[in-house]
Amino acid sequence: xxxxxxxxxxxxxxxxxxxxxxxxxxxxxxxxxxxxxxxxxxxxxxxxxxxxxxxxxxxxxxxxxxxxxxxxxxxxxxxxxxxxxxxxxxxxxxxxxxxxxxxxxxxxxxxxxxxxxxxxxxxxxxxxxxxxxxxxxxxxxxxxxxxxxxxxxxxxxxxxxxxxxxxxxxxxxxxxxxxxxxxxxxx
Ligand code: IMP
Ligand code: MG
Numbered sequence: 001x002x003x004x005x006x007x008x009x010x011x012x013x014x015x016x017x018x019x020x021x022x023x024x025x026x027x028x029x030x031x032x033x034x035x036x037x038x039x040x041x042x043x044x045x046x047x048x049x050x051x052x053x054x055x056x057x058x059x060x061x062x063x064x065x066x067x068x069x070x071x072x073x074x075x076x077x078x079x080x081x082x083x084x085x086x087x088x089x090x091x092x093x094x095x096x097x098x099x100x101x102x103x104x105x106x107x108x109x110x111x112x113x114x115x116x117x118x119x120x121x122x123x124x125x126x127x128x129x130x131x132x133x134x135x136x137x138x139x140x141x142x143x144x145x146x147x148x149x150x151x152x153x154x155x156x157x158x159x160x161x162x163x164x165x166x167x168x169x170x171x172x173x174x175x176x177x178x179x180x181x182x183x184x185x186x187x
Pocket of ligand 2 (some may be wrong): 049050051052053109110
């Protein structure tokens with residue numbers, strides 16, 4: 001696959017493919033099968049973190065074979081337009097249903113410092129769910145500031161800024177069917 005080169009706002013943005021669409025889809029299918037086995041006979045609620053994990057969640061849930069499956073969404077914000085974590089996490093929108101006594105699987109796009117997931121685990125724990133686990137498509141362990149248990153991991157990646165398959169840079173590139181590393185050059 002070729003590099004995507006995009007002139008934008010006086011700079012050149014380059015995206016080098018790292019995980020192609022077939023590789024992602026095959027792994028998502030495996031995760032779905034594993035989740036189906038682990039939660040057999042239970043009523044699982046997927047809680048996807050907006051906006052980055054929407055595409056992952058949409059694909060993942062079609063590979064989860066559980067009659068009681070449902071999904072919900074919440075918004076968290078820690079980023080703005082920079083490519084490093086601010087460490088300040090904010091709930092920007094909440095789930096629409098009660099999570100009391102439910103088995104919750106948080107669906108996240110990427111865990112970097114761990115601060116976002118730490119915040120969300122603590123927030124969820126106060127609502128008395130039956131259980132809370134995390135499924136993240138990507139894990140960047142190099143930047144870990146706090147350790148959070150990641151129950152399902154799609155891919156472990158190096159410490160590079162990535163976009164595509166839901167992940168954005170400044171709200172762009174979410175629509176790419178693959179995941180690529182991003183770099184910048186002066187135009
Ligand atoms: P953490 O709190 O540092 O673990 O950051 C998690 C959040 O930062 C993710 O949910 C993403 O929204 C964002 N993020 C971290 N690394 C990347 C990246 O490489 N590309 C796009 N977003 C990222
Ligand atoms: Mg996110």
